[in-house]
Amino acid sequence: MISPLPFEGGVAPQPAIRAHQGRSYWEESWARLQRNRFGVAAGLVLVFFVLVALMAPLLSALFTHTDYRTLNLAETFAPPLTGSHILGTDDLGRDELTRLLFGAQVSMGIGFLAVFVALTMGATVGLVAGYYGGLIDGALMRFVDMILAIPAIFLFILMALLFKPNTITLALIIASVGWGSIARLVRGEVLSVRTRDFMLATAALGASDGRLIVRHLLPNVLHVLIVYGSLYLGQVILIEAALDFLGLGINPPTPSWGNMLTNSETYFFHSSWLVVWPGITIFLSVLAANLFGNAMRDAFDPRLR
Secondary structure, eight states: OOOOOOOGGGOOOOOOOOOOOOOOHHHHHHHHHHHOHHHHHHHHHHHHHHHHHHTHHHHIIIIIOSOTTOOOGGGTTOOTTBTTBTTOBOTTOOBHHHHHHHHHHHHHHHHHHHHHHHHHHHHHHHHHHHHHOHHHHHHHHHHHHHHHHSOHHHHHHHHHHHSOOOHHHHHHHHHHHHHHHHHHHHHHHHHHHTTSHHHHHHHHTTOOHHHIIIIIIHHHHHHHHHHHHHHHHHHHHHHHHHHHHTTSSOOTTSOOHHHHHHHHGGGTTTOTHHHHHHHHHHHHHHHHHHHHHHHHHHHHOGGGO
């Protein structure tokens, strides 16, 4: 019987230890976001407002049993908790809670639509300018500089006078001013990514410009869009409320949180709740958007790691 050969060095080989696979960028960013309790709470507040906006007709049917256009001159300026009016009524006897619910549809709808349009326009211009460079980059960036140089309030007033404000047109008006900053951020990120080895290798393999931009550049600037979009949402809500307050936004009887403030300023000392309720909703939504945006920046910005 042949005895087995001794192991080299007299030490038996140990079983291989399987290395743990590292988490991806998106997994690590999501984990960092989950650890930010204030950010998660702010995100839940935003989700709550979105659900309220989507379910406004159902909620008004269940709790207020009235429409935002329904007038009742016999119950004007009813204080909160008066009969079926949980938050009271306004100067025309319209239920305040109902108008807040439907106002969420307008304010949140304009906010998210304006953010989406601004991100799409800014990302497109920034990607094209940063990738091609040269004359295309110079022409696009000079146009962006021109947009950013004009005071935003003048552009808002001009476009609000040219186009009849509704939910869609007002969102487009706000987005047409806000996309320039996004384009500059995306362009700066593209300039630092397009010369990396994986981009040069992919281009050497014959990838088209469209594939390089969509499949390789866009995912690498997506964190910039996520962070800026979450922070820009709060600004859009404030801009929409300010335009409504100036009479350049959504006109009654369609309710929005901004024009509810406009209609109630005259009655502040007489019926302060008409100012308090829309003011609280605007404050909470903007605060939640800013806190959530800061949390997204801390989680997704690789420069903060």
